[in-house]
Amino acid sequence: MQYGYQQGPDPIPARAGVGLRHVHFSDWLAQRPATGWLEAHSENYFGEGGRPLAVLDDLRRDYPLSLHGVGLGLGSNTPLDRAHLDRLKRLCTRYQPALVSEHLCWNRLPGVHFNELLPLPYTSESLRHVVGRIGRLQDHLGRRVLIENLSAYVQWAGAEMPEWDFLNEVAACSGCGILLDLNNIHVNACNQGFDPADYLAAITPGYVGEYHLAGYEELDGLLLDTHGAAVSGAVWGLYRQALCRIGPRPTLIEWDSGIPALEVLLAEATKAEGEVRAHAA
Amino acid sequence: MPTLPECQAFFGRLMQGDAAAADDWFEPGCDHWEVYHRSLQGVYAVTLTDIYPVLRAVLGEGAFGRLSQDYGRTCPSLSGDLHDYGGGLAAFVAGLEPLAVLPYLADLARLEWAAHRLFHAADAQAISLDDLAAGDIQPAIHPACMLLHCRWPVQRIWQAHQGGAVPAHEIDLGEGPVVLLLSRPAFVVCVTPLPAPSARLAASLLEGEGLEQACKNLLATDAGVDLGAALFPLLDAGALTAGGACAGA
Secondary structure: OOOOOOOOOOOOOOOOOEEEEEHHHHHHHHHHHOOOOEEEEEEHHHOOHHHHHHHHHHHHOOEEEEEEOOOOOOOOOOOHHHHHHHHHHHHHHOOOOOOOEEEOEEEEOOOOEEEEEOOOOHHHHHHHHHHHHHHHHHHHOOOOOOOOOOOOOOEEEOOOOOHHHHHHHHHHHOOEEEEEHHHHHHHHHHHHHHOHHHHHOOOHHHEOEEEEEEOOEEOEEEEEEOOOOOOOHHHHHHHHHHHOOOOOOOEEEEEOOOOOOHHHHHHHHHHHHHHHHHHOO | OHHHHHHHHHHHHHHOOOOOOOOOOEEEEEEEEHHHHHHHHHHHHHHHHOOOOOHHHHOOOHHHHHHHHHHHHHHEEOOOOOOOEEEEHHHHHHOHHHHHOOOOHHHHHHHHHHHHHOOOOOOOOOHHHHHHHOOOEEEOOOOOOOOEEEEEOOHHHHOOOOOOOOOOHOOOOOOOOOOEEEEOOOOOOOEEEEEHHHHHHHHHHHHHOOHHHHHHHHHOOOOOOOOOHHHHHHHHHEEEEEOOOOOOO
């Protein structure tokens, strides 16, 4: 069955949104800043009740919502975690998010979870595996999902295709959309030595349903996608290229370590909106 | 090219410290698997710090960091949801010989894990004595509620670290075992030491009995018990809700 990228009563406009983090709960409730939309990490709202759900209930009344999963590990060679899927479905039913996204990764072996976003070998075997899993996820949720490209610190030997082709194939074969993380493209381009313009040129624009922007840090010559800094100049440049090549999409500012005041994130979102306006002018 | 299951099994060995030669598996210059190993240790340390802030304060940052590393090596994560990680820390602490000089730590860890679970437990409206007196409801135990039997009165340490009146260094742990009621009538977890009749009443309610049957069970063990006195700490802690057929009336 085919679904649109966006679903539910409040579609997310091609504007900037901000990731909802619990340290900002009180600020969001008190200030109700005029941002386009919110993205929440799905697993942080998997509980039965308590303050996180109450805050999201409250904010959902005023903001379109995207749910972004970090723990499903779609590419793992283990059965999909049925309890995880059920909790995600319950969340979708409760909040009617416009967008639901997961990562192109694996995280699990029998008897152990690695709570990381681990890269897949880009082979036809991996493609068949992950496409099947995305299909089951979409059937379980009754909706289309977006799948996000990773920062990867290892590249499996023997890859049969570059990441951009793999991502296009995942979308083409499963019917999912692409959440294009421009910071991850930049980090991988620097660490692996490819031209990010080649990546953007290869991605099929119609598959892209959302952008992520975040900051990275450098350690011993390696770029690390820490989500612990402002968006870099190079990634803003990549965003401008994406606006031209692919077009405006809902764009999220992510910040997950050393999280600054909400105003800092909102200023980054304002900057992203400025880029979209400049592109349209 | 190895298969997908072979690649993942190999990476698992790397992550678990069984570092075989990685040269053949990754592209030259893009084999920084140790970034994941280091990051994962950081993720687990932050997760345990969030769940066990009092245990960390008691042990100190360095010792707690070593504890979280040892725990991560011994007790792997079993869930993609990090809120499920760390539930075995109390048992792990209890088995550590060097920590035997602080025998109350396992109870403290159990208390903090229980508080963490209750923070995310289901919501319900707690009832007051007036609600109970008005009748027309069938009181049941609140869903965000549990009992903890502790050898040590660790609520004193916990409360001292919630801004309690007694400084941590003046706490006397010599009073012996306690039964603690953990409740979360709104968004904040409360910890209440219960007298024995109240604890028996709460235990019956937690087993699913209605209030009337729970009171009968209590009277069967102690015919002279003051039911009102036994019930009051539960109402005061917000541990009862309007359940049963009349809920919402």
